[in-house]
Amino acid sequence: MALLAEYQAQRASLIGNDRSLRRENLTAHLRSDIELQADRIVRQIRAKEAETIWKEEHPSIPHPFPGMEFLTGRSIIMKTRLFEILSKMPKGALLHAHMDATVNAGYLLQIALKYPAMHVRIHKPLSLDNLSTNLPEFRCLPQEEFSSLQSLTDPSYPLGSWVPLRNAREYFASELGGVEGFDKWVVGSMTINPSEAYGTHNTITKIWQKFGSTFITSTGLIRVKPIYEEYIREFFRTSIEDGISYIEVRINFLYKFMFGADGQENIPHRDWLVAVDEAVKDVQAEMAKQGRANEFLGVKIIYSTIRFITPEELEWYLEDCIALKKEFPHLIAGFDLVGDENVYKPLIHYAEQLLRFRERVEKEKLDIPFIFHAGETLGDGTEADDNLYDAILLGTKRIGHGYSLIKHPKLIEICREKGIAIEVCPISNEILRLTSSMPMHPLPAVLNNGVPVALCSDDPSVFGNMGLTFDYYQVLAASEITGLSTLGALARDSIEYSTLDGEGKKAALIEFERRWTEFVQWVVAEYE
Numbered sequence: 391m392a393l394l395a396e397y398q399a400q401r402a403s404l405i406g407n408d409r410s411l412r413r414e415n416l417t418a419h420l421r422s423d424i425e426l427q428a429d430r431i432v433r434q435i436r437a438k439e440a441e442t443i444w445k446e447e448h449p450s451i452p453h454p455f456p457g458m459e460f461l462t463g464r465s466i467i468m469k470t471r472l473f474e475i476l477s478k479m480p481k482g483a484l485l486h487a488h489m490d491a492t493v494n495a496g497y498l499l500q501i502a503l504k505y506p507a508m509h510v511r512i513h514k515p516l517s518l519d520n521l522s523t524n525l526p527e528f529r530c531l532p533q534e535e536f537s538s539l540q541s542l543t544d545p546s547y548p549l550g551s552w553v554p555l556r557n558a559r560e561y562f563a564s565e566l567g568g569v570e571g572f573d574k575w576v577v578g579s580m581t582i583n584p585s586e587a588y589g590t591h592n593t594i595t596k597i598w599q600k601f602g603s604t605f606i607t608s609t610g611l612i613r614v615k616p617i618y619e620e621y622i623r624e625f626f627r628t629s630i631e632d633g634i635s636y637i638e639v640r641i642n643f644l645y646k647f648m649f650g651a652d653g654q655e656n657i658p659h660r661d662w663l664v665a666v667d668e669a670v671k672d673v674q675a676e677m678a679k680q681g682r683a684n685e686f687l688g689v690k691i692i693y694s695t696i697r698f699i700t701p702e703e704l705e706w707y708l709e710d711c712i713a714l715k716k717e718f719p720h721l722i723a724g725f726d727l728v729g730d731e732n733v734y735k736p737l738i739h740y741a742e743q744l745l746r747f748r749e750r751v752e753k754e755k756l757d758i759p760f761i762f763h764a765g766e767t768l769g770d771g772t773e774a775d776d777n778l779y780d781a782i783l784l785g786t787k788r789i790g791h792g793y794s795l796i797k798h799p800k801l802i803e804i805c806r807e808k809g810i811a812i813e814v815c816p817i818s819n820e821i822l823r824l825t826s827s828m829p830m831h832p833l834p835a836v837l838n839n840g841v842p843v844a845l846c847s848d849d850p851s852v853f854g855n856m857g858l859t860f861d862y863y864q865v866l867a868a869s870e871i872t873g874l875s876t877l878g879a880l881a882r883d884s885i886e887y888s889t890l891d892g893e894g895k896k897a898a899l900i901e902f903e904r905r906w907t908e909f910v911q912w913v914v915a916e917y918e
């Protein structure tokens with residue numbers, strides 16, 4: 391018996407020692423009694439739901455489990471109490487999202503339908519068999535080019551001709567579902583559905599083909615000034631409703647102009663920034679009117695372009711970024727290169743331009759850190775994986791995705807010591823087929839090696855993970871140890887590792903603590 395008692399003591403000590411290194415326990419001393427109580431309640435609810443709703447039969451979801459494939463499990467997630475709780479949780483900052491993929495696709499279509507200048511065309515006849523691959527192309531036309539065609543689907547439709555969006559919708563063939571069929575077709579072209587992610591496109595290469603096509607379609611609608619203005623307001627409002635109080639959003643500046651309401655493609659980048667500035671002010675004013683001013687602390691932009699351009703072209707974008715920073719110092723937070731790392735150019739391809747940019751930025755005392763996507767791959771020693779070396783050597787402030795970081799002990803050490811936070815996008819990684827479900831995601835390994843992490847949604851309109859609640863849910867549901875306190879630590883880190891400056895960051899952290907306390911009190915009052 392003494393033998394076993396001694397073993398038990400050793401066991402408890404080892405577990406205690408190991409657990410003490412986990413992220414949430416590094417700040418355990420800061421936890422209030424009420425937070426501990428809320429954390430315990432949430433654990434009980436999670437355990438109960440794992441045994442009930444996640445074990446029940448659901449029509450068309452044969453083998454549910456917590457942390458399962460998001461697109462299949464989404465309807466179950468939304469019925470859980472855990473989801474209800476997390477949707478009320480203050481999330482801190484959203485540090486990784488692509489602007490073009492932040493507003494519900496159906497809502498975007500509704501905005502676009504207000505503009506008679508918006509047209510649509512196709513190049514192949516539409517049929518029930520090709521609805522998911524025969525994609526709509528949208529464009530805002532100048533008045534003199536408006537078309538009077540009625541239908542995209544009539545046999546007399548001249549393929550490749552523009553049809554006013556409203557007509558195309560109203561006269562969409564009834565065999566293809568009429569108006570409702572049109573909406574489904576358009577929304578389907580801007581989103582990924584479960585049979586694509588887990589069936590027809592179930593490889594990284596194939597899902598990226600589908601994923602890339604959603605941007606081609608949605609950009610046609612979004613890159614129109616009046617639509618953009620409404621779009622970004624909706625993004626900010628829905629984020630706030632989800633408990634996000636500050637945003638660093640990546641805007642893709644690849645196209646040099648946006649279309650104006652008059653159908654002319656002549657709106658330069660500086661006007662895109664003016665639009666963001668105005669939207670932030672308007673939404674802040676709305677919030678102030680509701681007595682909720684402190685729930686929305688603002689938005690910054692991570693200037694992005696796509697990693698298929700030439701190094702010479704990159705020079706233009708870097709100059710453009712510097713010019714915008716000088717005119718809008720409060721808006722430009724950093725610089726990034728985006729797009730599929732597995733197929734496009736690695737960072738090393740642009741090293742010379744990036745190094746010169748860094749030197750120049752330092753000399754002119756401009757604050758434009760690199761905030762690079764890197765290691766969003768399953769590769770081990772591939773160019774995409776090696777991007778992690780270059781991102782770190784080039785001085786990246788944070789790493790977007792860093793999915794393959796876990797294979798690099800030295801880089802983990804550097805991230806931990808230098809405080810390079812990883813923007814982890816759990817649902818994005820699963821839908822883009824890096825992992826088949828949350829229990830297989832490397833997040834706990836990264837986190838428990840002391841690397842700071844901010845949870846992010848990446849492309850919520852394409853994946854259906856609007857806000858941050860779904861990503862937090864997947865992380866919480868897939869663990870036995872991660873608790874509400876861990877999520878609180880992650881939310882706090884999203885502010886800590888943002889580009890907010892000293893005073894701004896301090897204020898944001900104070901406000902977060904106020905909301906966090908209110909939240910844990912609510913959990914206890916409501917669910918005890």
Ligand SMILES: O=c1[nH]cnc2c1ncn2[C@@H]1O[C@H](CO)[C@@H](O)[C@H]1O
Nearest residue numbers: 488490605642728729730763848849
């Ligand atoms: O997870 C991602 N990794 C890399 N690039 C991405 C990701 N999500 C979106 N984009 C890229 O951002 C652009 C839209 O602004 C798109 O070109 C898309 O490929």
